[in-house]
Amino acid sequence: MSGARNAGDGLVRDRAGSTALIASVALPALVTALLLVMDYGGAIAARGGLQKAADTAAIAGARELMVLAAARGESAESAAAEIARQAARGVSLKSGSMLVETAFDPESGALTVDITAKAATFLAEYIVGAAPEVVARAVARPVGNTSLCVLALARTGVALQLSADSSIKALGCAIYANSSGTQSLTVQQRGKIEAQNVCTAGGYRGPTGAVAPAPTLDCPRIEDPLTARPKPPSSVCTYTNRSLNHTTAEWGPGVYCGGMYLNNGARVTLKPGVYVLKGGTLNVEGGAKLQGSGVTLHLTGGARLNVLQNSHIALSAPPRGATAGMLFFGDDDAPPASPHVLVSNNARTLLGTVYLPEATLRVGGQNPIADESPWTAVVVGQLRLEGKAGIVLNSRFDSTDVPLPEGLGVSRAVRLTQ
Numbered sequence: 205m206s207g208a209r210n211a212g213d214g215l216v217r218d219r220a221g222s223t224a225l226i227a228s229v230a231l232p233a234l235v236t237a238l239l240l241v242m243d244y245g246g247a248i249a250a251r252g253g254l255q256k257a258a259d260t261a262a263i264a265g266a267r268e269l270m271v272l273a274a275a276r277g278e279s280a281e282s283a284a285a286e287i288a289r290q291a292a293r294g295v296s297l298k299s300g301s302m303l304v305e306t307a308f309d310p311e312s313g314a315l316t317v318d319i320t321a322k323a324a325t326f327l328a329e330y331i332v333g334a335a336p337e338v339v340a341r342a343v344a345r346p347v348g349n350t351s352l353c354v355l356a357l358a359r360t361g362v363a364l365q366l367s368a369d370s371s372i373k374a375l376g377c378a379i380y381a382n383s384s385g386t387q388s389l390t391v392q393q394r395g396k397i398e399a400q401n402v403c404t405a406g407g408y409r410g411p412t413g414a415v416a417p418a419p420t421l422d423c424p425r426i427e428d429p430l431t432a433r434p435k436p437p438s439s440v441c442t443y444t445n446r447s448l449n450h451t452t453a454e455w456g457p458g459v460y461c462g463g464m465y466l467n468n469g470a471r472v473t474l475k476p477g478v479y480v481l482k483g484g485t486l487n488v489e490g491g492a493k494l495q496g497s498g499v500t501l502h503l504t505g506g507a508r509l510n511v512l513q514n515s516h517i518a519l520s521a522p523p524r525g526a527t528a529g530m531l532f533f534g535d536d537d538a539p540p541a542s543p544h545v546l547v548s549n550n551a552r553t554l555l556g557t558v559y560l561p562e563a564t565l566r567v568g569g570q571n572p573i574a575d576e577s578p579w580t581a582v583v584v585g586q587l588r589l590e591g592k593a594g595i596v597l598n599s600r601f602d603s604t605d606v607p608l609p610e611g612l613g614v615s616r617a618v619r620l621t622q
Contacts, residue, residue, distance in 0.1 A: 250323040251338040253295035258342035259620060261288035262317045265306065266344035266618040267424055281306040283424070284317050297338075298322035314345040314621065343622035350400050352612045353377035353597040355583045357428055357561055363388050363404070363586055366395030370567075370589035374399040376599035377581075381405065382425055389419055395589070428561055429611030430583060431536050434526060436502045438480040445484065448472055448492075457499075460484075463507055466492035466515075474499045474519075478527055481507040488515040488548070495519065500527035503534045503560070509544040513569060517548055520577075521556025523605040530609065531556030539563045539585065547593075552576040555606055560584045567593045578604040581612055 265284025288304045301322035308315050319340045353374045356363035363383035366372065372379065379397060381389040381404040391397065391410030398416050403423040408415070442458030447465035455464075457477025463484025466472055474496030483505040488494050489512040497520045503509070509532070511517055521531040531554060534544075539562035547568035555577040558565070564586040567573060574580040575596035582597070589595065601608055 250295050250297060250321070251340065254292060254319045254321060254338055254340035255342070257288050257291035257295065258317045258319050258340040259344075260291045261285070261304075261306075262315055262342035262344035262620065263618050265308075265315045265317065266346055280315055281308050284315060288317055288319055292319065292321075295321075296324040298324050312345065314343050316341065316343045316622075341622060342620060344618050344620050347619045350613075351377040351579070351581070351599050351601070351608055352380060352429075353399075353579075353581050353599065354379040354587065355426060355429075355581075355612075356381045356383070356585070356587045357426075357583065358383045358586045359425070361385050361387070361586075362390050363406075365390045365392070365587070366397065366589045367392040368591050369394050370591065370593040371396040372399070372589065372595045372597070374595075374597040374599075376400055377597060378403065380423070380426060384425065389415070391415060428536065428583070430530075430557070430559055430609060431561065433530065433533075433559075433609070435504070435533070435535075436478045436480055436500070436527065438482050438502070438504050441482065455479075463487065466490075466494055468492070476522065478502060480504060483507055485510045488512065488517060490514060491516075493517070498522045500530050500556075501532050502527075503532065503540075503544075504538075505535075506538065506540050508540040508542065508563070509546055509565075511546045511548045511551065513547050513549050515548045516550040518551075518553040519555070520553065520604075521606050523607065528609070529557055529607045530559060532558045532560060534560035534563055536561040543588070544584075546573070547591075548573070554580050555604065557581040557583060557609055557612070564588060566590065567595060569593055572596045574598075578606070579608065581608065583612075 261284040264287045265280040284306045285304050292302060303320045305318045321338055323336050323338050360383055363381040375398060378401040379399045384406040386407040387409040388406030389404040389408045391414040396414055402415050402419040404419055404421055405423050405425040407421055408419045438459050440459060441461035443460045445462035446460050448470040449468040450470060452471040454473045456475045457479055459480040459482055461482045463481050463486060465487045467490040470492040472494050476498030478500045480502045485508055487510045491514050493516040495518040499519060500522060519531055522528050543564035543566045544560055545566050549569045549571050551573045553576050554574040562585050565584045566588045568591045570592050572594045578598055578600040580597050
């Protein structure tokens with residue numbers, strides 16, 4: 205009996221030993237498998253995190269391209285790469301393993317962001333000899349063309365301001381304030397803005413609902429799209445201190461040193477061509493009327509506009525030539541000592557681009573401005589609307605042979621295509 209008991213005891217001990225042996229072998233294997241599963245899950249999470257970072261970066265970079273059709277791909281690539289690195293900071297990756305590559309295709313307008321990295325692991329790197337690689341790719345591009353009808357270029361302070369009962373209606377085009385200041389776009393009292401799109405590189409100050417649609421803040425800043433346009437020559441004076449009172453006249457292209465002065469019911473028709481105002485003022489007041497088709501007025505040497513309430517102007521830019529589409533063409537290096545003033549009660553035809561890049565344009569009056577023009581674009585340093593001033597900016601480009609200057613095309617949105 206005792207022998208049987210001893211044999212049974214041995215059998216139990218053998219089984220216990222086997223169980224312990226199995227456990228001693230199985231437990232580490234189970235832990236290893238669990239760690240590998242965790243490594244696999246971590247790699248999947250890292251892949252998702254990198255994809256989100258790539259998507260964010262591609263969209264942000266494409267927004268740089270959205271602003272202008274002529275935007276530089278290098279700027280968009282640089283912005284996208286930096287945003288990708290920032291967006292991936294919370295992703296669990298092996299230190300120093302992330303590589304970000306960006307590429308812009310000018311033909312399709314697409315911006316591609318590729319991110320490659322090694323996932324942080326518990327064990328996989330030691331078993332297979334390398335941490336699992338995770339990759340992500342995103343491709344975005346601007347879609348939907350429209351035009352840029354207001355660009356306020358000032359980089360600081362208030363770039364675009366409306367006060368009292370003033371308004372801007374630009375239902376087929378975009379409005380842009382370039383200042384990074386917190387009050388870059390300011391609407392006071394009962395001012396109103398309606399546009400296809402409203403964007404500011406800085407902030408907005410004004411009532412909720414005064415801007416429709418609501419402005420997009422912190423947009424990429426736009427560099428002056430017209431700065432490379434060649435300026436008309438202005439060395440030799442054709443006329444000096446040219447003025448007219450009461451009577452009617454027809455004036456021709458040339459260099460008008462000291463400006464143009466129309467007063468007391470004067471009527472002047474400008475022949476097609478380029479009019480260089482070298483110093484002085486384009487002064488229209490006292491019931492005077494200035495009209496012309498196919499004209500560019502180049503303001504240089506501190507020349508400025510002074511178009512007052514009881515005046516009448518009706519002007520259109522050239523359809524072709526070096527200044528095609530340019531109506532008022534200001535210097536980009538020498539702002540006038542005082543703002544340009546356009547407060548006419550009858551300035552309903554201004555077909556072309558009002559380009560005063562370093563200056564402030566003050567707009568007033570009782571009646572709409574530019575509303576009878578097929579299109580009008582305003583590119584100025586600062587734009588101020590006051591009183592009951594109303595600017596109506598159309599975008600009927602197909603109804604005229606006067607072209608929108610290259611560089612004033614924008615896109616409405618950004619879309620991920622991959």
